[in-house]
Amino acid sequence: METMVTVEGLEKSFKDKKALKGISFEVHKGEIMAILGPNGAGKSTTIRNIMGIMYPDSGSITFHNHNGTGIPRNKIGYLPEERGLYKNVKVMDILLYLADLKDYPIDKAKVRILAYLKKFDLEGKENVSVEELSKGMGQKVQFIGSIIHEPELLILDEPFSGLDPVSQEIFKDEIRSLANKGTAILLSSHQMNLVEEMCDRLFMIQQGEKVIYGTLEDVKKQYANFKCTIHGINNIQELERIPDVLRVEQKDDSSVLHLHKDVEPSVWLKKLPDHLAINELKINRISLHEIFIDIATDKNLLKEEGVVHA
């Protein structure tokens, strides 16, 4: 797959705090690459460095489709986390201005703007003043602004924040279809379920360091062990004695058994003691969401697993 942008050894400090400690990754053409991490992990800082809004202390960012120095701003679409629009202007005017700044032909932009407004349920809003739009409508207009010039690389920082589920779905579909058309997409988000549904590869970052990097499938295979949830009152010691159980979390009458990586669920189920109280039993892989929470709260699930492997 063709690489659009390579980030290598990115480091950045604010005052005494080191925000990025050697971040490296690539974004390929036609894929959705997600940067995940808790607040303050360094996601936005990484993105701002790629966009040239900040300059890294060390490390390099290479745009492969671009000859010459600097950032090919015309080929990049960017939706920042902190975003807004000029208030007292018309929707059409501001979108045309944004297209003009990217050197995109005005007449072509007009057609695309109208098409996208229609797609996003904003038909007929082109001559409405921005201040009259609701927050969600404003977000849609910002999104249109970031893709109006058909960018080769689209960087979206928290695109789903503040959107209702319907709008989230519209955004998700549009992002997916852009990727299918060959746009390289770098996306940061907190909404794990959405990321899990749409991203091809992910880069998880905490305290400025890489935690996980790989395809969604690999990550899930590698980190998302099976877990078994049992509803019923059971003794925790007894549960811990079951083979291949790494850790047990008990809350009220439900117990969550974190299982060993190589467990075959059907085989493992047969090892359950006969006298266990089971009202309900569920066995599934740990979701990205749980991995994320785990990292964010430093529960050390991954480290624990690492120790087992050591």
Added chain:
Amino acid sequence: MRNSMKVAKWEIKRNLKNKTFIIGLFITPILFLVFMFIGSMFGDSDTAESETTTVFINDQLDVYPALQEVVEQSELNWEMQTTELNESEVTDLDKEENTAYIFIDEVGLQSGIIPVYTSDEIDPYFINQVQLLSAPLQAIKISQLGLSEEEAATVMQGVAFIETTEETASVGESPDEAGLGNVERLVPGIFAGVILLSIVFTGMAIFQSASQEKKDKIAEIILSSLTPGDLMQGKIIGYFVLGLIQVVVFIGLILPFVLWKTDIPIIEYLLVPETVLLVGIAILSYLMFAAIFVGIGATMADVTTAGNFQGMVMMLPFLPFIMIGPVLSDPSGLVAQIGTYIPFTAPGVLIMRLTMLEEWPWMEIIISLAIIIVSILIFMKLAGKIFKVGILMYGKNASPGEIWKWIRA
């Protein structure tokens, strides 16, 4: 540069579509006109009274044509008529307005006292104007003495005291022409002053525009398409054009009114080389304050939350106003000279001085211009540094300490 022009175009378009800006554009000159109009209405009522003075002359010496000539030459607003009325018959003057009776006869000529009867209400300058008539009468008196024409002319010339300073002597202007020259010099100065004020006021809009960029949180979106330098330059250029539009509207509304109300040939006075320098100074002044404002605007989250530091910077363009008094009373004095060398006051003071002074102090002008240009370069550079960091700092005002750190970075 291309990106700067795009930003400039956008700022111009955005403001011209904004009702507040359009109203502001017209309200200043219209207010100005309204006050001028009210003023001239009162002025008119005064001059209207003085306009028609009916003067009846009982002429027994056949000097009426000569008197008429004098009145015409002096452009007095008199309506002259001859009358056969006697002095004793002038009784009903109480009932009339702006009427005077003059009795010219042999007795009056010999005694040198011509009786003038006026109504109660009469132009206060009438009695001065009447004195003009003494010349033809004196001529008659002299001719009666039998002097030759040459001798008569010598006697008539009389002696006058005329104020003559060294400068006027060297220029060789008569006092009358010097008075006219003042207006001539004032016109380019006032013109430059209008430009200076208009674009400095519009320049303050830059400041709002920069902080608005932060308030609306659009800066990062815009900066993904261009560099902070482009954005800053674009704003400076855009608001400069908006300032010029303000000047054009201002002058377009005021000039016809001034031309209609006064006889000053403004256009003629304006098309002189001096105007170029004065307007140049005004433009330099704009660039300096625009750089300062765009930088300071980028440090503020909201205009309403301006701290002391920002507030003080906002007042800088008004510094020359403090100096108006001393500079006007002594354009070559110490205060004026000091003002010429302080970057913030230099443009304003320079325009005031050049308008007042007849001989331009070229050395001071050149030094002052150099100071202004160097300041512009420095402020532009500093503003660029401040703008780059400040524009992305949402929701917080920068402290002077932080600003200092950005400048040093």
